[in-house]
Amino acid sequence: MSTTVEVRIKRQDSPNAPAYWTEFSIAYEEGMNVISLLQAIRRDPKDKSGKSVAPVTWESSCLEEVCGACTMVINGNVRQACTALVDKLEQPIQLEPMSKFPVERDLRVNRQRIFDNLKKVNGWVEIDGYHDQGPGPRQDPNDQTTTYKYSECMSCGCCMEVCPQFTTLNDFMGAAVLGQARLFNMHPTGAMQMGPRLDAVTSEGGIQDCGLAQQCVKACPKHIPLVEAIGQLQRDITINKVFGALKK
Amino acid sequence: MSDKRVLIVGGGLAGLAAAMKACELGLEVDIFSMVHVKRSHSVCAQGGINGAVNTKGEGDSPYIHFVDTVKGGDFLADQPPVLSMCEAAPAVINLMDRLGVTFNRTPEGLLDFRRFGGTLHHRTAFAGASTGQQLLYGLDEQVRRWEAQGKVRKFENWEFTRLILDSEGKAVGIVAQDLTTMEFKSFPGFAVVLATGGPGLMFGKTTNSTINFGSATAAAYKQGVWYGNPEMVQIHPTGIPGSDKLRLISESARGEGGRVWVPRNKGDKRAWNEIPPAERYYFLEERYPLYGNLVPRDIASREIALICTKEGLGIGGRNAVYLDLTHRSEEYLLKKLGAILDIYEKFRGVDPKKVPMEIYPAYHYSMGGLYAGYEADATGRLLKDSPQNQMTNIPGVYAVGEADHQYHGANRLGANSLMSCIFAGLVTGESVAALAKNSKTAEAPSSLLESECKREDETYKKLLAQDGAENPFVIHKELGDAMSAFCLIERHNDELVKLQGMVDSYAERLKKASSLDKSGSGNMSAVFLRQLDGMITMAKAVVDAALLRDECRGAHSKPAFDNPAPSKETPIEDPAWTAYYEKFLAQTQTWLKTTVAKYDPSKSHPTIEYKDVDTRHLSPEPRDYTGVGKKAWKKFMDNRKATGAAA
Numbered sequence: 037m038s039t040t041v042e043v044r045i046k047r048q049d050s051p052n053a054p055a056y057w058t059e060f061s062i063a064y065e066e067g068m069n070v071i072s073l074l075q076a077i078r079r080d081p082k083d084k085s086g087k088s089v090a091p092v093t094w095e096s097s098c099l100e101e102v103c104g105a106c107t108m109v110i111n112g113n114v115r116q117a118c119t120a121l122v123d124k125l126e127q128p129i130q131l132e133p134m135s136k137f138p139v140e141r142d143l144r145v146n147r148q149r150i151f152d153n154l155k156k157v158n159g160w161v162e163i164d165g166y167h168d169q170g171p172g173p174r175q176d177p178n179d180q181t182t183t184y185k186y187s188e189c190m191s192c193g194c195c196m197e198v199c200p201q202f203t204t205l206n207d208f209m210g211a212a213v214l215g216q217a218r219l220f221n222m223h224p225t226g227a228m229q230m231g232p233r234l235d236a237v238t239s240e241g242g243i244q245d246c247g248l249a250q251q252c253v254k255a256c257p258k259h260i261p262l263v264e265a266i267g268q269l270q271r272d273i274t275i276n277k278v279f280g281a282l283k284k
Numbered sequence: 285m286s287d288k289r290v291l292i293v294g295g296g297l298a299g300l301a302a303a304m305k306a307c308e309l310g311l312e313v314d315i316f317s318m319v320h321v322k323r324s325h326s327v328c329a330q331g332g333i334n335g336a337v338n339t340k341g342e343g344d345s346p347y348i349h350f351v352d353t354v355k356g357g358d359f360l361a362d363q364p365p366v367l368s369m370c371e372a373a374p375a376v377i378n379l380m381d382r383l384g385v386t387f388n389r390t391p392e393g394l395l396d397f398r399r400f401g402g403t404l405h406h407r408t409a410f411a412g413a414s415t416g417q418q419l420l421y422g423l424d425e426q427v428r429r430w431e432a433q434g435k436v437r438k439f440e441n442w443e444f445t446r447l448i449l450d451s452e453g454k455a456v457g458i459v460a461q462d463l464t465t466m467e468f469k470s471f472p473g474f475a476v477v478l479a480t481g482g483p484g485l486m487f488g489k490t491t492n493s494t495i496n497f498g499s500a501t502a503a504a505y506k507q508g509v510w511y512g513n514p515e516m517v518q519i520h521p522t523g524i525p526g527s528d529k530l531r532l533i534s535e536s537a538r539g540e541g542g543r544v545w546v547p548r549n550k551g552d553k554r555a556w557n558e559i560p561p562a563e564r565y566y567f568l569e570e571r572y573p574l575y576g577n578l579v580p581r582d583i584a585s586r587e588i589a590l591i592c593t594k595e596g597l598g599i600g601g602r603n604a605v606y607l608d609l610t611h612r613s614e615e616y617l618l619k620k621l622g623a624i625l626d627i628y629e630k631f632r633g634v635d636p637k638k639v640p641m642e643i644y645p646a647y648h649y650s651m652g653g654l655y656a657g658y659e660a661d662a663t664g665r666l667l668k669d670s671p672q673n674q675m676t677n678i679p680g681v682y683a684v685g686e687a688d689h690q691y692h693g694a695n696r697l698g699a700n701s702l703m704s705c706i707f708a709g710l711v712t713g714e715s716v717a718a719l720a721k722n723s724k725t726a727e728a729p730s731s732l733l734e735s736e737c738k739r740e741d742e743t744y745k746k747l748l749a750q751d752g753a754e755n756p757f758v759i760h761k762e763l764g765d766a767m768s769a770f771c772l773i774e775r776h777n778d779e780l781v782k783l784q785g786m787v788d789s790y791a792e793r794l795k796k797a798s799s800l801d802k803s804g805s806g807n808m809s810a811v812f813l814r815q816l817d818g819m820i821t822m823a824k825a826v827v828d829a830a831l832l833r834d835e836c837r838g839a840h841s842k843p844a845f846d847n848p849a850p851s852k853e854t855p856i857e858d859p860a861w862t863a864y865y866e867k868f869l870a871q872t873q874t875w876l877k878t879t880v881a882k883y884d885p886s887k888s889h890p891t892i893e894y895k896d897v898d899t900r901h902l903s904p905e906p907r908d909y910t911g912v913g914k915k916a917w918k919k920f921m922d923n924r925k926a927t928g929a930a931a
């Protein structure tokens with residue numbers, strides 16, 4: 037096992053500055069992941085040639101792959117840095133910011149778009165009030181197994197990074213947001229509020245922009261059945277249309 | 285109506301619960317968070333949330349939950365807030381269910397509950413093994429709903445740096461910094477809620493998230509908010525050693541039958557599966573027959589640490605013991621613990637369904653926090669709609685969640701934190717609404733807003749210009765190593781004195797540190813100088829308070845002052861019991877007090893004072909998790925009463 041880890045990082049000093057690459061050579065320790073490489077750099081911020089450079093900026097929080105913060109492109113694959121073990125990566129390890137979201141600095145990007153779209157699809161269950169109303173509706177444990185899967189979505193954006201339809205130039209909401217719309221449609225109370233949600237899902241930037249390329253499912257670290265969600269949403273939309281027309 | 289704006293700093297469970305309640309009560313809210321609120325530290329919680337819903341026919345009740353919580357915290361928690369929390373807990377869980385949290389279900393479609401440490405009841409609701417994440421998302425969605433209605437503005441990727449107080453000392457706003465543009469801005473508001481989580485990073489590598497600097501706590505503390513029980517920090521018995529963080533295996537692994545053991549013979553070099561059952565030492569089960577592997581976490585942590593450091597029985601002589609689930613079927617484990625076992629496998633590369641995990645205690649949680657007050661009603665519960673509930677000593681400044689000092693006393697029971705965060709968040713929403721109604725809300729003069737903002741900007745510019753030889757991240761590593769070595773599992777006064785000196789030296793070195801990065805965009809290093817200063821400031825409070833408290837209480841373990849119970853074989857007539865109880869009462873007299881640390885700008889260390897604990901419902905008694913000694917205590921107290929000595 038080599039005693040150093042070779043890393044190439046794509047950097048950018050500010051949102052509009054040009055990107056450039058810096059190479060680092062870091063002392064190897066057992067059990068390292070990409071986060072611990074970045075931590076090692078800031079304790080001794082020098083590039084491979086020994087020149088002092090600014091420490092690298094990145095985003096992280098949980099370090100347990102449940103918050104989604106540390107998502108970046110590692111050796112060409114979008115994933116979480118906190119679960120990227122050095123021993124399993126080919127060197128030089130190449131780190132780049134996600135490309136579908138604006139870069140703020142180095143490896144940190146602005147993913148506000150995801151949260152704006154969650155707002156757009158009424159990504160919540162509306163209840164009458166936060167006072168005590170007794171237990172919620174009973175739910176089949178099998179349904180819980182399904183909904184739990186969807187509710188593990190940590191808004192990391194991997195599914196958007198790989199989606200050919202999701203670009204910086206359009207406003208497609210992306211697979212995760214469609215998955216969340218599906219989640220709220222499955223909830224007994226959320227289902228009562230399906231109409232407006234489906235309208236949002238079919239508005240501009242909605243489900244019709246999906247080309248069913250299925251890249252999203254492969255990239256999702258939580259294995260969320262995104263294509264199934266998209267299919268089910270389309271069925272719900274059709275049913276809703278028919279019933280909507282009948283009601284008129 | 286900008287004067288009715290509440291400023292909520294922190295978007296974890298506590299901050300979001302406060303925000304949604306405040307919105308429901310007609311207020312408008314600004315939320316500040318260092319990361320998108322959905323990425324707050326609360327997502328890490330795996331195991332579950334406590335509430336005595338009693339759906340398992342066990343006769344559980346909120347009062348029993350209350351007793352467990354107070355006893356678990358070694359009586360250091362003020363009781364009115366705890367009682368109110370335990371009584372409200374079933375309704376809070378039902379509320380979260382109605383909000384769409386994907387809790388696990390029974391075959392009948394009801395909420396499922398599991399057992400957690402420190403209780404004999406199935407009281408813990410859970411959503412897979414990511415309960416904190418699921419609860420946070422439930423609240424995040426509600427706050428997003430209010431945001432869509434224009435009631436909430438979010439400032440994510442912003443760091444709070446300062447309270448703005450008017451000439452009477454009341455909160456009228458805050459200053460915060462945008463962590464991308466690095467610009468400061470003042471925000472006016474009639475109340476400030478600090479829901480900023482725990483300060484774990486002062487202990488270096490811990491189970492906490494990388495944003496748990498405690499920087500907001502430190503800023504408020506430096507401006508005069510008291511800090512309660514700083515020395516009370518909790519270790520998690522089941523941490524997994526890692527290169528960047530200490531991940532944990534949730535206590536639910538013990539709850540689902542996980543057994544803790546070490547080879548019985550010192551120096552046993554065999555692989556785990558070559559050690560026959562008779563040569564495995566299930567030390568928790570043998571030493572605590574009633575609770576077994578589910579003893580409260582402080583006891584578990586200490587036993588695990590001691591069996592390695594003092595008895596030398598750690599696996600291969602290392603600081604590690606086995607946490608073994610391999611006797612359970614893979615199917616069962618997948619269903620009940622899938623997500624957390626995944627974590628272990630992901631980070632250690634070993635399948636815990638087939639091979640026992642290796643664990644060791646890690647810093648986990650702070651019971652101490654910003655001093656949060658309350659107002660009790662005649663029945664000894666929180667007075668509903670009192671603006672005092674969760675308010676700190678500074679008018680208009682509230683503390684809530686892990687950032688406050690209430691609810692858990694000297695030790696927190698597993699799965700009680702998520703409950704205290706949401707419960708107290710909802711209470712805080714009501715408190716600020718009451719404050720808005722009852723009092724003339726202070727208006728922030730714009731000159732004050734401007735000058736405070738300018739002041740913060742100038743302070744930051746000085747940090748940015750700092751160019752010494754020291755690297756702040758290196759100082760941080762040393763701080764964390766020192767705090768973990770000398771102020772965590774066991775505390776000894778000589779070591780604590782040494783540690784005080786070390787912490788002082790880090791403060792000195794920090795002055796000679798470089799900001800490393802001169803950029804005006806997304807600069808993590810210059811702000812780290814401020815964050816590290818906050819950690820050192822709070823570390824002083826922790827160490828000083830730990831040094832002063834000469835006793836063992838809850839998570840604070842100081843062996844030199846221990847008052848061990850006589851062994852369970854001791855007959856109750858034995859005078860050892862009387863001596864033990866006399867000492868216990870004397871200790872209660874001196875030390876059953878809330879530590880209050882106050883920042884003193886004229887000194888480099890805090891002023892430490894003590895306040896009485898509100899024990900109106902339940903009188904202190906010695907902890908007894910071994911199931912014996914209860915009778916002896918009763919006899920002792922009866923005798924005292926008979927002789928008129930009882931207070």
Ligand SMILES: Cc1cc2nc3c(=O)[nH]c(=O)nc-3n(C[C@H](O)[C@H](O)[C@H](O)COP(=O)(O)OP(=O)(O)OC[C@H]3O[C@@H](n4cnc5c(N)ncnc54)[C@H](O)[C@@H]3O)c2cc1C
Nearest residue numbers: 294295296297298318326331332444481685686699701702
């Ligand atoms: C690994 C792990 C597992 C756990 N499991 C359980 C469990 O099973 N059951 C249980 O009850 N408890 C558990 N806990 C404890 C529990 O998760 C936490 O105590 C709780 O989530 C804290 O929530 P909070 O709302 O107080 O703060 P946090 O969720 O920590 O949120 C703090 C917020 O404040 C913000 N913030 C901080 N400083 C600033 C600043 N200066 N400016 C702006 N914003 C700031 C952050 O961005 C964040 O939004 C666990 C803890 C850990 C570490």
Ligand code: SF4
Nearest residue numbers: 199246247249250252
């Ligand atoms: S199916 Fe294809 S186009 Fe549709 S969201 Fe997934 S990756 Fe994008």
Ligand code: SF4
Nearest residue numbers: 189192193195212256
């Ligand atoms: S669906 Fe999967 S990939 Fe997409 S944001 Fe959610 S967790 Fe990430």
Ligand code: FES
Nearest residue numbers: 097099101104118
């Ligand atoms: S830091 Fe949370 S997913 Fe990696």
